[in-house]
Amino acid sequence: MLTASDLWFGYDERTPVLRGVSLTVPADGLVGILGPNGSGKTTLLRMLAGTRRPQRGAVALDGAPLTGFSRAALARRMAVVPQETQLAFDYTVAEVAMMGRYPHLGAFEIEGPRDIAVIDESLAATGTLQLKDRPYATLSGGEKQRVVIAAALAQIFRLKAEATGTDSRGFRLQAEEASSYLLLDEPTASLDLGYQLEIADLLKRLHAERRAAIVISTHDLTLAATLCERLVLVRDGAVLADGLTDEVLTPENLRKAYDVEAEVTRHASGHRLVVPMRRTAPGRPQDRATDKHG
Amino acid sequence: MTLAWRFARTVLGFGALAVATVLLAPLVGATAIDFRRAFDFSIPFADNVDAQIFFVARLPRTLAGACVGGLFAASGVVFQGLLRNPLATPFTLGVSTGAALGAVLAITFNWSLGFIGISAVPVAAFVGSLVAVAIVYALAQARHRGLSTTVLLLAGVTMNAFFSAMILFVQYFASFADTYRTLRWLMGDLDVSSYEPLLAALPTATVAFVVFAWLARPLNLLSLGPDSAESRGLDVARAQRAAFLSASLATGAAVSIGGPIGFVGIIIPHLVRLMVGPDHRLVLPAATLFGAAFLVGCDLIARTILAPVELPVGIITALLGGPFFLWLLIRKP
Numbered sequence: 287m288l289t290a291s292d293l294w295f296g297y298d299e300r301t302p303v304l305r306g307v308s309l310t311v312p313a314d315g316l317v318g319i320l321g322p323n324g325s326g327k328t329t330l331l332r333m334l335a336g337t338r339r340p341q342r343g344a345v346a347l348d349g350a351p352l353t354g355f356s357r358a359a360l361a362r363r364m365a366v367v368p369q370e371t372q373l374a375f376d377y378t379v380a381e382v383a384m385m386g387r388y389p390h391l392g393a394f395e396i397e398g399p400r401d402i403a404v405i406d407e408s409l410a411a412t413g414t415l416q417l418k419d420r421p422y423a424t425l426s427g428g429e430k431q432r433v434v435i436a437a438a439l440a441q442i443f444r445l446k447a448e449a450t451g452t453d454s455r456g457f458r459l460q461a462e463e464a465s466s467y468l469l470l471d472e473p474t475a476s477l478d479l480g481y482q483l484e485i486a487d488l489l490k491r492l493h494a495e496r497r498a499a500i501v502i503s504t505h506d507l508t509l510a511a512t513l514c515e516r517l518v519l520v521r522d523g524a525v526l527a528d529g530l531t532d533e534v535l536t537p538e539n540l541r542k543a544y545d546v547e548a549e550v551t552r553h554a555s556g557h558r559l560v561v562p563m564r565r566t567a568p569g570r571p572q573d574r575a576t577d578k579h580g
Numbered sequence: 581m582t583l584a585w586r587f588a589r590t591v592l593g594f595g596a597l598a599v600a601t602v603l604l605a606p607l608v609g610a611t612a613i614d615f616r617r618a619f620d621f622s623i624p625f626a627d628n629v630d631a632q633i634f635f636v637a638r639l640p641r642t643l644a645g646a647c648v649g650g651l652f653a654a655s656g657v658v659f660q661g662l663l664r665n666p667l668a669t670p671f672t673l674g675v676s677t678g679a680a681l682g683a684v685l686a687i688t689f690n691w692s693l694g695f696i697g698i699s700a701v702p703v704a705a706f707v708g709s710l711v712a713v714a715i716v717y718a719l720a721q722a723r724h725r726g727l728s729t730t731v732l733l734l735a736g737v738t739m740n741a742f743f744s745a746m747i748l749f750v751q752y753f754a755s756f757a758d759t760y761r762t763l764r765w766l767m768g769d770l771d772v773s774s775y776e777p778l779l780a781a782l783p784t785a786t787v788a789f790v791v792f793a794w795l796a797r798p799l800n801l802l803s804l805g806p807d808s809a810e811s812r813g814l815d816v817a818r819a820q821r822a823a824f825l826s827a828s829l830a831t832g833a834a835v836s837i838g839g840p841i842g843f844v845g846i847i848i849p850h851l852v853r854l855m856v857g858p859d860h861r862l863v864l865p866a867a868t869l870f871g872a873a874f875l876v877g878c879d880l881i882a883r884t885i886l887a888p889v890e891l892p893v894g895i896i897t898a899l900l901g902g903p904f905f906l907w908l909l910i911r912k913p
Contacts, residue, residue, distance in 0.1 A: 361812055365812075366808065374664035374665070377858050381857075385800060389813030394793070396583045396861070
């Protein structure tokens with residue numbers, strides 16, 4: 287269980303980005319952090335991953351504060367997938383996935399057969415194994431995102447002890463520790479419709495098969511509505527609503543978060559559907575792009 | 581193919597090239613000498629002219645070339661990884677201009693360290709590089725937790741310009757003879773005729789290479805960007821500090837031996853990446869060995885192309901490097 291209690295944070299003293307955020311991610315949860323641009327989602331994700339420390343409040347993993355973990359120990363249990371990953375040099379897909387094994391190796395150790403096996407499994411699980419030897423830079427946006435997700439899987443998973451070659455459905459990985467977390471920052475923001483669906487399907491499948499908790503920050507209502515079990519609605523660095531997706535995704539809450547009149551219905555397929563109607567107030571001055579900050 | 585095997589192949593291949601270059605280069609020169617005779621230890625050293633030319637006259641210069649070439653190439657790799665910019669060089673952050681200012685001051689004001697038997701110029705150059713490193717580091721550290729690579733770049737470029745202005749200022753008042761010596765130093769020259777400069781640079785170089793070995797994997801991760809690297813378990817601030825300080829020290833040591841010999845730190849890393857790929861665990865050893873061989877080769881050309889005139893090697897590397905750099909800029913990705 288990942289618990290954040292009363293997080294306060296600002297990149298400078300005068301403008302707090304997070305103002306007392308508390309939330310809980312169950313060890314098998316699929317939680318969406320939903321909110322408009324500049325509401326502090328990316329910052330919140332950084333706090334949860336432990337890559338930035340809150341100025342007040344604390345994040346705890348199964349009751350133990352993150353500050354007590356070494357960087358490597360934390361990285362073996364929590365992986366972050368950023369919105370976009372551009373590489374400075376021309377690495378291949380396999381080399382990018384290999385970087386996920388960093389917290390598992392000593393300073394001068396090199397990847398052994400088990401690490402290679404984990405990488406292959408992770409690439410297979412995200413449907414990118416056939417791209418293994420391609421330069422990362424030549425991939426499409428959706429392929430890149432899936433490769434980065436594979437690297438994140440290679441970071442928090444290991445091979446099942448009883449794994450055999452016969453199980454081709456990709457169940458050969460298991461979480462490194464009792465509870466592991468995959469944190470994704472706007473995983474579909476820069477992707478077109480087809481890739482968005484692809485990534486959503488992939489996340490749903492990963493969650494169902496691998497018992498790792500998934501936390502997604504997003505401003506995309508449709509993604510949140512179709513994918514997440516629970517939602518945390520944030521605006522201006524504070525939590526507006528927190529609960530099951532059906533409870534949180536109400537016209538009332540959406541008006542408060544986005545200043546938008548919206549209807550929430552169910553499509554014939556059973557999917558929840560959010561239909562935005564109109565803006566209720568002019569653009570807010572707080573609507574600045576702190577999401578990209580840092 | 582596993583990484584261990586690729587590593588072994590890379591080190592053996594480039595190592596063989598470096599060793600061959602270092603052994604063959606001293607044989608070539610104004611006076612032809614015989615390799616077998618130079619290594620024929622049955623002849624007393626005092627009577628063996630070939631051995632004297634090989635070991636006393638030419639080998640120190642060759643080894644200096646290898647050492648400087650390896651240091652420049654490796655620190656080029658580290659600076660490019662640190663700044664996430666393939667066009668960075670060991671000179672981008674002001675280290676060499678600081679060293680140049682130190683050297684120019686030593687030449688112009690005729691500083692002497694005669695009492696401990698070494699020339700003041702390399703020492704002043706090394707101290708100058710340390711001053712530049714300290715200033716740039718303090719600036720990049722001042723307003724950020726950890727290092728800001730943007731501030732690092734801006735501070736480096738500014739310090740380069742500032743130190744250059746200081747050099748011109750000092751030059752304005754210098755005598756013609758000193759100006760000539762300064763100019764020769766700034767061209768980058770391997771006119772080394774003893775083992776002392778090498779021994780003096782050895783401790784710094786050793787420390788730098790140990791840190792480089794540790795940095796290989798962190799540099800791979802930094803390529804993802806600082807946030808992603810941090811979430812993979814890397815202490816980004818520590819890795820950046822280690823990279824900046826070790827590469828700066830290595831550059832300072834190299835400049836103190838050979839002066840600011842340009843382009844080695846950018847041509848070699850790029851050629852090596854084309855050959856072994858971008859993994860720093862292969863790029864760093866390969867660039868070190870290839871850089872050593874390359875600079876010894878360039879120095880061989882500099883010594884022989886207009887013989888008996890010996891050109892400063894910096895002219896050769898710049899003549900080769902300039903067009904190469906342009907090709908790099910317009911090359912299709």
